Amino acid sequence: MKSLVFTILSFWFLCCSADKEKVLVEESDSASIFNSNAQVTQVSISGEPNAYTFNTTISSPDTGCDQYADWWEIIDLEGKLIYRRVLAHSHVDEQPFTRSGSNIPLESTREVYIRVHMNTTSYSNAVLKGAIDTGFSSSELDIEFAKELENVEPLPNGCAF
Incomplete structure (x- = not known):
């Protein structure tokens, strides 16, 4: 039922929104692929090709600077x-x-x-996969996929709090 309501509301929002911002995935039902890491649960996108703004929602088991989501990436x-x-x-x-x-x-x-990265446990396997035109859905990605990106700038230079 939740999925049907989400689909109807998403369709309405995409068709009728005055500010033309696309909500491309709503709260994820990906508990089956959620590990004890963080996950991206929602994304909404506005803008135009090659100049989009992604508003990305993350759920993470942050405890302070000792354990926190330190970046999300595309x-x-x-x-x-x-x-x-x-x-x-x-x-x-x-x-x-x-x-x-x-x-x-x-x-x-x-x-x-x-996908999202934690400072203590690396990348989460719970990701969103898709395209702006077709939308995004929950997916699972091997945590070793493109793991070498952990060493590519920009990188955090500490934790404020």
Whole structure:
């Protein structure tokens, strides 16, 4: 039932929204693929090709600077980094939380993964997969996929709190 309501509301929002921002996935039902790591649960996108803004919602088991989601990123299906949003602090009292990334160089038809990284446990296997034109859905990705991106800039330079 929740899925049907979401589908109807998503259709209405995509067709009728005055500000033309697309909500491309709503709260994820991916508990089956959720590990004890963080996960991207929602994304809404506005803008135009090669200059999109992604408002990305993350749920993570933050405890402070000792354990927190330190970035989310967009990668293509081959593992190339398209965009990374570094998170400067933990979000212990703000769960889930949403952070934006702007001027993302992406065509509306290009399929990508959106994933989150934890400072202690690396990448989550719970990702969103899709394209701006077709929407995103929960998926599972091997945590070793494109793991070498952990060493690619931009990277966090500490944790504020």
